[in-house]
Amino acid sequence: MTDTTDTAPGGVAVTRRRSVRDRNDAEGGARGGDRPTGRRRAGPPRSWRHSPLRRITPWLFLAAPLALLITFTYVPVASMISYSFTDWDGVSPDRENVGFDNYVQIFTRPELFRVFFVSGYYLAASVVQIAVALYFAVILSFNLKFRNFFKGILFFPYLINGVAIGFVFLYFFQDGGTLDSVLSWFGVSNDHPWLGDPTSANISLAGVSVWRFTGLNFVLFLGAIQSIPGELYEAAELDGAGRWKQFRHIIAPGIKPVISLSVILAISGSLSVFEIPYIMTGGATGTQTFVIQTIKLAFQFNKTGLASAAAVVLLLIILLITWIQRRLVPDDKVDLV
Amino acid sequence: MGNKKTTVLSGALLATATLVLSACGGGGGGATGEVAAPPADPKGVSGEIKVLTQRTDLVQKGVMKAYAAEFNKIYPKVKVSFDGITDYEGEVKIRMNAKAYGDVLLIPGAVAKNDYPKFFAPLGTTAELSSKYRFSDKAEVDGKVYGIAQFGTANGFVYNKALWKKAGITAWPTTPQEFLAGLKAIKDKTGATPYYTNFKDGWPLVQWTANNGSVGCDANAGNKLAGPVSPWKEGGELRAIDGLLYDIAKQGLSEKDPTTTNWETSKALLAEGRIATMMLGSWSITQMRGAAVDAGLRADDIGFMPFPVQKGGKFCAAVVSDYQQAVSVHSENKPAARAWVDWFTEKSGFSEKEGVVSAVKSAPMPATLKDFVDNDVTFFDRSEARTAAVNDIDDAAEIGLNKPDYRQKLIDTARGAAKGSVEDFFADLNKRWDEAAKTAGS
Numbered sequence: 209m210t211d212t213t214d215t216a217p218g219g220v221a222v223t224r225r226r227s228v229r230d231r232n233d234a235e236g237g238a239r240g241g242d243r244p245t246g247r248r249r250a251g252p253p254r255s256w257r258h259s260p261l262r263r264i265t266p267w268l269f270l271a272a273p274l275a276l277l278i279t280f281t282y283v284p285v286a287s288m289i290s291y292s293f294t295d296w297d298g299v300s301p302d303r304e305n306v307g308f309d310n311y312v313q314i315f316t317r318p319e320l321f322r323v324f325f326v327s328g329y330y331l332a333a334s335v336v337q338i339a340v341a342l343y344f345a346v347i348l349s350f351n352l353k354f355r356n357f358f359k360g361i362l363f364f365p366y367l368i369n370g371v372a373i374g375f376v377f378l379y380f381f382q383d384g385g386t387l388d389s390v391l392s393w394f395g396v397s398n399d400h401p402w403l404g405d406p407t408s409a410n411i412s413l414a415g416v417s418v419w420r421f422t423g424l425n426f427v428l429f430l431g432a433i434q435s436i437p438g439e440l441y442e443a444a445e446l447d448g449a450g451r452w453k454q455f456r457h458i459i460a461p462g463i464k465p466v467i468s469l470s471v472i473l474a475i476s477g478s479l480s481v482f483e484i485p486y487i488m489t490g491g492a493t494g495t496q497t498f499v500i501q502t503i504k505l506a507f508q509f510n511k512t513g514l515a516s517a518a519a520v521v522l523l524l525i526i527l528l529i530t531w532i533q534r535r536l537v538p539d540d541k542v543d544l545v
Numbered sequence: 546m547g548n549k550k551t552t553v554l555s556g557a558l559l560a561t562a563t564l565v566l567s568a569c570g571g572g573g574g575g576a577t578g579e580v581a582a583p584p585a586d587p588k589g590v591s592g593e594i595k596v597l598t599q600r601t602d603l604v605q606k607g608v609m610k611a612y613a614a615e616f617n618k619i620y621p622k623v624k625v626s627f628d629g630i631t632d633y634e635g636e637v638k639i640r641m642n643a644k645a646y647g648d649v650l651l652i653p654g655a656v657a658k659n660d661y662p663k664f665f666a667p668l669g670t671t672a673e674l675s676s677k678y679r680f681s682d683k684a685e686v687d688g689k690v691y692g693i694a695q696f697g698t699a700n701g702f703v704y705n706k707a708l709w710k711k712a713g714i715t716a717w718p719t720t721p722q723e724f725l726a727g728l729k730a731i732k733d734k735t736g737a738t739p740y741y742t743n744f745k746d747g748w749p750l751v752q753w754t755a756n757n758g759s760v761g762c763d764a765n766a767g768n769k770l771a772g773p774v775s776p777w778k779e780g781g782e783l784r785a786i787d788g789l790l791y792d793i794a795k796q797g798l799s800e801k802d803p804t805t806t807n808w809e810t811s812k813a814l815l816a817e818g819r820i821a822t823m824m825l826g827s828w829s830i831t832q833m834r835g836a837a838v839d840a841g842l843r844a845d846d847i848g849f850m851p852f853p854v855q856k857g858g859k860f861c862a863a864v865v866s867d868y869q870q871a872v873s874v875h876s877e878n879k880p881a882a883r884a885w886v887d888w889f890t891e892k893s894g895f896s897e898k899e900g901v902v903s904a905v906k907s908a909p910m911p912a913t914l915k916d917f918v919d920n921d922v923t924f925f926d927r928s929e930a931r932t933a934a935v936n937d938i939d940d941a942a943e944i945g946l947n948k949p950d951y952r953q954k955l956i957d958t959a960r961g962a963a964k965g966s967v968e969d970f971f972a973d974l975n976k977r978w979d980e981a982a983k984t985a986g987s
Binding site: 297298299300301302378379381382383385401403404405406409489490491492493494504505507508509510511 | 634635638639641642653655656657660663744745747801802803804805940941943945948949950953954957960961962963
């Protein structure tokens, strides 16, 4: 606007200035009319913002998602919490209120918590997963040949249905299956069933989980990296910073919030692993996780009340860990400049 | 301003949600007590009925439709539709919280026996039905019967006769030791897998439980579990059953990698002679013979042998009930539904076709059990009078007699994938069972 005033002939400039002032006046008036104005009618104009229909509109837009959210998330969660105080078997029309009995049972039966050791495998795997995803995200954020092709390859596993992945990897790990035949091409003969004992079974399953979820982490990281302005790299290069220094001082601090989000997702994910072990081993051979155990309590032993309590406890544990994590690593606003 | 309002509003919504919640749930319970009597005049009965079944294969292949067409020849005005459900137990259990769970259904294992009158219409008194049908005591509450068994099965080992012969064994083993020696001979002489556990699919492991009763020739073996009886103590039937499975796995006579087994392939492998033996119900014989014919082999090569224990020089085979068919208490066409149950059990020819034991007492043993009949195996119906109490204890103890989990752990213990000795394993099961029996199932 200042540009035009400089170049344009006087008359135009004046009109322009007038119009700017008018607008200011109008806004001032709307704010409360603290400034005296020349050409305005008395009192603020009745804005369309004040009509009742207009005020209700955002809620109308929100109604559909809210209704869905409440019906399919909050109501079920609330009923789960209410079941957790009963001895319901899942079918019977009658149920008795048992107070905190189910919770007492969960905390007095150590074997119910032992399954969390299995989560350790998945937690270790998610460290690998984040590292791998970060590595590829950084590499592919630089100009490379076939970038998009590699992006697609890395993200692809995340798009496949978890059940399908379970079946595919069942054949993969079979005795004499894909993995064994590939290994035999390299002269490695393996006589050990991959899912045969708890340690190798859990490592194999955690490996499948890495394969599946690396793509998600990768996309998150890549998005964050690409939002870092390109001039920063140029400036760094001029100053003689290599790739590693660029990563260390520009990329890593730049995507810190996304990394901390990934860590939270990784922790809560490894505590509540379900699909892959459930499809592939059904929790046999020491691969049972907390969620599988909960499912079995509810649907094999008809202890819906106890299982609901277990689910509530898992929810609380995840909330607690998230809270601690946020305390330790506060979510600062990133400012690279 | 926006923030405060949002909180108020969402608070209100949450409160409403909680209110709605406390109002719903547990929709069962309708007009109880009305007997679903068979219609007097087949031509007169009319209405639409929906039949829930777990045999999705039969629904998809149109076999069930063909049965319905046969049914319509006698009951022309009844319209029958089928609902095949893959995860029968899980899904029907949830459906039963509302009223729409079909007109005819199979009673899910999860329903407590005392709740039968709330969900199902009585089909008659015990006195009326027990003389006609097997296993009527399984669904009896206060002198009334709520379900009629679809069919019964005898359990035993399905085996490849040619393979066993090749290993030099022609007579049925009469003791667990002989049986194990037989499996070993197969392993050494033929190179086939002597026994296939179907560990991954799991449910075939459950079939072992059905031998309870066959070991001691005891029709009351099932009922005897209702109490703190340490079922896995030395000399107990379950100890003999699970002990044999343990020995098979321990001596390396089962498949090398149990964790990736596959039921569908196992049928062909048995027919082709790459697997020698599997523990299953007599219902499986037809399927195995089908697989043999598909593979271009002789159906006669598939044999069936009883559990390797004899009592007084004779083998025993307990005949145990499959799912029980019931009529929903909410059905609007109870006479038509009852007509279907009776017709399906007695006249459909389903049992003969599937090679299973008919629930009708007067019906002869199926052709699949010819070997048993010829060799003078003693058949008896295992009583189910106290099954409900046994199930209660089983659930409370979280063992799962009819679930694969504890046997998977047993096999893992045998092959060294789980820690501990088998004695400790059985002792732990006994302890859990006895403790649970003190609070549940009385």
